[in-house]
Amino acid sequence: MSEHTIVSLPDQATARIPKDNYITRENGLLSWLLTSDHKRIAILYLISITFFFFIGGALAGLIRLELLTPQTDLMATDTYNKVFTMHGVIMIFFFLVPSVPATLGNFFIPMMIGAKDLALPKINLLSWYLYMAGGLLALYTMAIGGVDTGWTFTTPLSTHYVNTNVLTTGLAVFIAGFSSILTGLNFIVTIHKMRAPGMTWFRLPLFIWSHYAASILMVLGTPVLAIAIVLIALERTIGIGVFDPTKGGDPLLFQHLFWFYSHPAVYIMILPGMGVISEVISNFSRKRVFGYTAVAFSSVAIAVFGFFVWAHHMFIMGISNYAVLIFSLLSMLVAVPSAIKIFNWSLTLYKGSITFETPLLYAFGFMGLFTIGGMTGVFLGSSGTDIHLTETYFIVAHFHFVMVGGMLMAFLSGIHFWWPKMTGRMYPEKISQLAAVVTFIGFVLTFFPQFILGMLGMPRRYASYPPEFQILNVFSTAGATILGVGYLLPVLYLVWSLRYGAIAGDNPWQATGLEWQTQSPPLTENFTEMPVMDHEAYDYEWLEEQQKKEARSAG
Amino acid sequence: MQDSPTKSASAAHDEHPAYLRHHFSSAEQQADAAGFAMWLFLLTEVMFFGGLFTAYLIYRNWYYPAFVSGSHQLSVVWGTTNTVVLIISSFTMAMGVWCAQTGRRRGLVLSLALTFFLGLSFLGIKTIEYREKIEKHHVPGFHYSLQSFLDPQSNPEVYAEYHDKPLAPDMARHTELYFSLYFLMTGMHALHMIIGIGILGFMILRARAGAYTAGHETFVLNFGLYWHFIDIVWIYLFALLYLISRH
Numbered sequence: 122m123s124e125h126t127i128v129s130l131p132d133q134a135t136a137r138i139p140k141d142n143y144i145t146r147e148n149g150l151l152s153w154l155l156t157s158d159h160k161r162i163a164i165l166y167l168i169s170i171t172f173f174f175f176i177g178g179a180l181a182g183l184i185r186l187e188l189l190t191p192q193t194d195l196m197a198t199d200t201y202n203k204v205f206t207m208h209g210v211i212m213i214f215f216f217l218v219p220s221v222p223a224t225l226g227n228f229f230i231p232m233m234i235g236a237k238d239l240a241l242p243k244i245n246l247l248s249w250y251l252y253m254a255g256g257l258l259a260l261y262t263m264a265i266g267g268v269d270t271g272w273t274f275t276t277p278l279s280t281h282y283v284n285t286n287v288l289t290t291g292l293a294v295f296i297a298g299f300s301s302i303l304t305g306l307n308f309i310v311t312i313h314k315m316r317a318p319g320m321t322w323f324r325l326p327l328f329i330w331s332h333y334a335a336s337i338l339m340v341l342g343t344p345v346l347a348i349a350i351v352l353i354a355l356e357r358t359i360g361i362g363v364f365d366p367t368k369g370g371d372p373l374l375f376q377h378l379f380w381f382y383s384h385p386a387v388y389i390m391i392l393p394g395m396g397v398i399s400e401v402i403s404n405f406s407r408k409r410v411f412g413y414t415a416v417a418f419s420s421v422a423i424a425v426f427g428f429f430v431w432a433h434h435m436f437i438m439g440i441s442n443y444a445v446l447i448f449s450l451l452s453m454l455v456a457v458p459s460a461i462k463i464f465n466w467s468l469t470l471y472k473g474s475i476t477f478e479t480p481l482l483y484a485f486g487f488m489g490l491f492t493i494g495g496m497t498g499v500f501l502g503s504s505g506t507d508i509h510l511t512e513t514y515f516i517v518a519h520f521h522f523v524m525v526g527g528m529l530m531a532f533l534s535g536i537h538f539w540w541p542k543m544t545g546r547m548y549p550e551k552i553s554q555l556a557a558v559v560t561f562i563g564f565v566l567t568f569f570p571q572f573i574l575g576m577l578g579m580p581r582r583y584a585s586y587p588p589e590f591q592i593l594n595v596f597s598t599a600g601a602t603i604l605g606v607g608y609l610l611p612v613l614y615l616v617w618s619l620r621y622g623a624i625a626g627d628n629p630w631q632a633t634g635l636e637w638q639t640q641s642p643p644l645t646e647n648f649t650e651m652p653v654m655d656h657e658a659y660d661y662e663w664l665e666e667q668q669k670k671e672a673r674s675a676g
Numbered sequence: 677m678q679d680s681p682t683k684s685a686s687a688a689h690d691e692h693p694a695y696l697r698h699h700f701s702s703a704e705q706q707a708d709a710a711g712f713a714m715w716l717f718l719l720t721e722v723m724f725f726g727g728l729f730t731a732y733l734i735y736r737n738w739y740y741p742a743f744v745s746g747s748h749q750l751s752v753v754w755g756t757t758n759t760v761v762l763i764i765s766s767f768t769m770a771m772g773v774w775c776a777q778t779g780r781r782r783g784l785v786l787s788l789a790l791t792f793f794l795g796l797s798f799l800g801i802k803t804i805e806y807r808e809k810i811e812k813h814h815v816p817g818f819h820y821s822l823q824s825f826l827d828p829q830s831n832p833e834v835y836a837e838y839h840d841k842p843l844a845p846d847m848a849r850h851t852e853l854y855f856s857l858y859f860l861m862t863g864m865h866a867l868h869m870i871i872g873i874g875i876l877g878f879m880i881l882r883a884r885a886g887a888y889t890a891g892h893e894t895f896v897l898n899f900g901l902y903w904h905f906i907d908i909v910w911i912y913l914f915a916l917l918y919l920i921s922r923h
Binding site: 238341371374 | 701709713717719723724728730731853859860
């Protein structure tokens with residue numbers, strides 16, 4: 122296995138990082154803070170979401186530490202409520218939603234379609250500033266005492282009963298929402314209007330298709346979250362009554378508005394990750410993605426179905442039996458396009474020339490864990506099992522399998538895959554393979570016991586639990602420490618590689634995407650001349666021809 | 677090697693108009709992208725107002741008598757006047773777009789100024805209406821009073837027009853919900869008007885300098901879309917809030 126690799130690096134003795142690239146073109150802090158280059162904005166996002174990820178991660182560590190013992194001994198129950206709320210708010214709105222789109226999407230959507238930049242570069246920078254404003258406001262909220270409603274801001278708890286900082290947290294999420302709207306809008310316009318000559322819709326890499334689908338969700342869903350938060354704020358401050366039963370309002374209306382965004386939001390989080398997996402699977406099995414059209418349309422199908430399943434979060438909240446029946450059926454339908462993707466990736470691997478570099482290891486992690494997360498989602502979509510399992514650790518395990526096991530694996534897969542293009546240097550292979558395996562083991566150990574705990578009836582959002590659940594909780598906390606190591610390793614060796622990594626050259630993976638046909642790190646304007654797309658996506662024979670031609674002209 | 681990008685950039689700048697941003701290959705592509713982005717932005721606005729319209733429709737179905745009595749407290753005359761004002765302002769805005777496209781600088785400045793003043797008139801009339809609500813204690817959350825609904829004759833002008841029967845206390849309470857939605861929806865609309873008027877002021881200054889009449893009218897065009905959108909939202913608000921009981 123060790124000798125079998127597709128990596129082809131330039132001769133390290135003579136290779137140099139190109140002098141003129143997007144990092145070296147301009148210098149100084151202001152050249153970064155006022156940039157309109159999509160690649161620099163992607164780097165700004167990468168640094169900031171990593172920062173928020175580790176804050177959210179530290180809060181997760183506190184939660185697991187508290188749950189090591191059945192009693193509440195590490196922190197008071199009120200503090201525990203605040204810790205899990207801030208963990209949810211930060212991880213969802215400040216890490217998962219912008220994770221792949223704002224970093225890898227920002228960097229590679231223009232490059233993959235052969236454009237010089239996103240259609241609206243200044244709006245792109247504005248979206249980063251909005252994200253930072255929201256994020257810093259969330260941190261400020263945490264510093265002045267936090268909020269304890271859970272990340273869902275459920276009424277009437279959030280509007281009438283708690284005395285914590287609902288308004289500032291709401292404002293933070295509201296601002297971050299506009300950042301997400303602007304990113305989605307920018308992507309849609311770019312994909313429609315900025316494609317290079319010959320780049321037809323069905324020659325687009327699947328990464329683009331999945332970002333397109335996610336952008337539709339951002340643009341259509343997020344404004345509804347915004348108005349729901351405005352209503353919460355007005356209900357809390359002046360008591361307008363729309364969610365207040367004593368005035369004739371209905372708290373369920375808030376649930377409908379909130380989940381109309383927040384269910385599609387899980388697809389905003391997962392779809393860009395699926396785009397990464399398509400690229401990685403194809404590249405490391407040296408085959409065109411099996412059923413390209415089906416995978417492309419399954420992304421759009423997820424976006425469309427995703428808007429009609431929100432009430433499955435509300436089966437026990439007093440919606441009518443007929444609504445439960447219909448939303449249960451629709452929820453199961455949304456599993457079909459996800460399954461199409463998993464099957465097609467498996468068939469892409471079938472009889473491919475597979476090499477096991479780190480991005481593929483993470484992608485395998487994604488496929489396994491996302492499949493479990495998705496299948497347990499079907500359990501929860503059927504109302505019978507949902508009524509037993511909802512509000513237990515089964516739910517917690519389910520969405521962590523999808524969000525952490527799925528999305529975070531995809532994010533790390535993508536970061537490793539495109540690291541040489543972004544920085545011009547390779548990450549160290551052996552230790553990163555180790556990190557991928559450690560992450561997988563740590564993840565399964567952390568979250569698999571939680572499925573069993575949920576089946577046994579351990580409720581979520583409590584700092585204490587009956588002593589008979591302790592053994593499984595100890596497993597889970599032990600797993601969390603291993604997971605922590607798994608996440609810390611990439612930060613260390615990726616930073617190390619910025620200086621000491623091997624020079625990657627233009628195309629270390631022998632990949633077909635347009636982003637690989639230019640220098641690494643790329644020029645500010647991406648390409649020296651406008652590329653013309655004259656072949657299908659994932660056409661490895663075209664690439665071979667290209668390389669033969671180059672060898673001939675060089676010889 | 678290091679010289680070449682700057683050289684080619686300056687050469688390219690000689691060939692194309694100053695307003696063409698470097699990452700577009702043609703002015704058409706740039707205008708196309710900006711227009712498409714504007715339509716998408718309006719789509720997000722539809723979703724934003726959509727949440728409010730949903731709330732309105734649900735509660736109107738549940739508490740129809742309260743919503744009817746609430747709407748009777750609004751002045752249809754002022755509402756109609758404001759509708760006319762906004763529709764005329766949409767016409768002057770459309771004239772502005774036409775002037776920009778045909779290169780008429782003075783016509784453009786005049787049209788934008790008219791739109792600006794019509795927008796201000798709308799807000800002025802809205803202020804008169806809001807003031808009346810404050811006087812009648814019809815602002816939710818601030819000393820809200822049910823008197824107009826429990827005893828309609830206490831408000832002779834409205835009573836003379838509609839002859840409303842007193843509402844049961846239980847139903848009368850729900851008029852507060854009607855006024856919450858009234859202030860929310862018209863308030864959100866007014867906020868969009870204020871932003872629009874601000875941008876109009878900025879555009880008038882730039883238009884006087886001839887910024888939009890030299891072939892680059894995209895900004896005027898897209899602002900026009902925004903202005904017409906606010907107009908359309910108002911037409912829905914007018915029908916839903918003022919004309920509930922008029923079939």
